[in-house]
Amino acid sequence: MTLQPAILQVENQGPLLHSGFLSSVKRFPDNLALSIKQNEWTYTELNDKACRWASVLLGASDTTPKRVGIFAYRSLTSYVGVLASLFSGATFVPFNRNFPIQRTRMMMELADLDAVLVDKGSLPQFCEIIKNLKQIPKCVLLPESSKKDLVHIRAEVRDQTDLECAPPLVKFPFISTNSVAYLLFTSGSTGISKGVPITHKNVTHFIEVNQQRYQITDQDRFTQTFDQTFDLSIFDLFMAWGRGAAVCSMDPIHLLSPFSFIREKGITVWFSVPSVAVLLCKQNFLKQNSMPSLRWSFFCGEVLLKTTAEAWQLAAPNSIIENLYGPTELTIACTAYRWDPIKSPMECVNESVPIGKLYPEMESLILDENLEPVPYGNEGELCISGPQTFLGYWGNFEQTHTSLIEYKDDSGQTKVFYRTGDRVRYLPSGDLTYLGRLDHQVKVQGYRVELSEVEATLLRQPNVVSAVAVGWPIETGTIKGITAFVVGANLDSNTILIGVRKELPTYMVPHTVHVLEEMPLNSNGKMDRKALMKRLESEEMKGEY
Structure with missing residues (x-):
């Protein structure tokens, strides 16, 4: 018997981050959706678990939960927890057990969580965190553990048995496209992490632009090299799930030599920071045609060097390589550059691959130290406006005020731009090239x-x-x-x-x-x-x- 997906309420509604996943549940119910080590789940199976967990989240409170923490690491809980949070109408907030306890506790307090999901591997650290947590979330879900593993806590605890027996959610709460889909914490200049809230409207623009650009199909299989506290992980999950494709979670050890993983999982879409490829280059592991199954190779998060792109292209001759750029505040990425083995080496500046052109509907200003536009082709600070621009830091007006500026264009229209702090200039090709940081970030x-x-x-x-x-x-x-x-x-x-x-x-x-x-x-x-x-x-x- 095929389980029926929950019915998305669409009254006065635009697309949401999880809309693509729900579409794939209907179109590709038996397709592989997620692979972790040797375990696999179909779209139907993920959807069933997410709907049950969401019903528990909604049943634990008289109102829709606002923010749900996910304290889990590369586990079923970490992935289904994202879907369950979204299904319940909440913002999901990922945490990482590899971070120091004090840092995670601080982020949990800043997030002001209504609920939190904890996997088995993260439970011992969670027990330490809550000892001095100022406000305990009202509801704690333990999808891989028993209530006996978490005692003396002032919260409603639901364990593995409770979640398996819970009735699945059959109708989602109304969710505005302007509501926050996820909240990520980044390094803060004051010693306190900065919360970056990204709305459904922000992230669905990103997803739609990239689906149009890359034409992902239900036959694709994505790597997930990123921790879920890294916003680039959102690309893997929802680009794949929006088209019936599969996400294959990688253990960090696989990054040292990913070739057998790529071959065994049938990976077609690779995404990582460039330093992974640099390490493989140094070890002379990028042999010719060693990754023939790849059709897309994406790099983001730091500078992609010309030599790295050339070596990767040799190892993945059937793949198109793209260099993406974008801070968390601009929703994952906002520019892209397509590597061309013939012309791209000549477009590199300081051996760095250009970061490319802005996504549709995104606008740029390149400003000097007085916040005045520089002549075309001159270097300056990159400032960006558009539908992917966040609205401001979580509970931090002062930081928001310094990072967002208003600028009136020639038509007299005032727009809000995010100051990236990155030095760039335009190349004759119309592509942007990255020149470094303005500050000490x-x-x-x-x-x-x-x-x-x-x-x-x-x-x-x-x-x-x-x-x-x-x-x-x-x-x-x-x-x-x-x-x-x-x-x-x-x-x-x-x-x-x-x-x-x-x-x-x-x-x-x-x-x-x-x-x-x-x-x-x-x-x-x-x-x-x-x-x-x-x-x-x-x-x-x-x-x-």
Whole structure:
């Protein structure tokens, strides 16, 4: 017997993030929707679980839940939890058990959750988090565990048995396209993570543009290389699920040599940060025609180098390579560049592949330091407006005020632009090329890192009175990690790192902490970051680093 999907309420309604999934449930009920290790689920099976979990979320409160946390990692709970949250009319908020407990607790408090789903692997950490959580979510769902595993908690707990026996949701609550589909937390300059809310209207524009561009079919199979706290994971899930295709979750270990995974799963769509490909290049693993099944290869999150694109094209000769660009605030990506083995090498600037042209309906301004437009072809800060632009940071008016600007065009119409902080210029081809950051924000392993947040954490360590963090080492134009300098009394770099690891995720923890007698200062009396970078470069030349 084929289970019937819940009926989407469409009164005064436009497309929602999960509309494509529901369409695929009807059109391709028996198609593979999700693969995790050796386990597989069809669209019908995922939909049934999501509808049951959604009915529990709705039944646990007199009103529709506003925000549902998903504390799970590459598990059935992490994926079905996204659907169940959306089905219930809530915003989903992903968390990662690989982050420090203190950081996750802070993000949960900022999100003000009504409910949270927790998988088995994340439950021990969740038990630690709730000990000092200011407000416990009203409802906790344990799809892989028993109530006995979570005791002495002031919340309604539903476990695996409850969820399996729950009646499936048969009618969804009304959801406005202006409501928030998901809330992601990124590195914040004050030491407090910034919440980025993305609406259904924001993300469905992105999905529609990319479905038109890539023509995904029900025969495609997508990798999922990204953690779900990384917004690029949304691309994999809903681009695939919108067309009856399959998502194949990858363990991080597979990224070291993905070829057997690609072959066994029949992968046709690859998406990762460029550093994955760089590592494969360094190990000389990208052999000619080693990935013949790929028809699309997408890279985003950091600079894609010409040499990397060339090597990947050799290994995946049947694939079209695209370099995507876009901060979380502009909904996953907002520009794309299609690699052409003949002409693209000549369009690269500083060995970097261009980031391409804006998506339809998105508009750009390139501004100088006085926020005035620069002449075409000159470099400046990229500012973008359009249907994918977020409305502002979660509960942070001050940060929103500095990141969003109003600009009146020649027709007199006022539009809101997001300041990316990225330096760009237009090429003669009309493509944008990325030239670097304006501030001290860097990308490490594809993750955005505010160096000031690392510095704030260093300053919280005992006896540290001054701290500077820089993106270092740099290999072939890509920042590989963080290096820190500290000043204070009786400091020990190992002790400092132990303290930092308790507060920051691994990719933000400095590889090295240099203890200095004093910080170099520039002519304005400010800490001289350039002098510190020159020191690192000098040590590297001497072979000391």
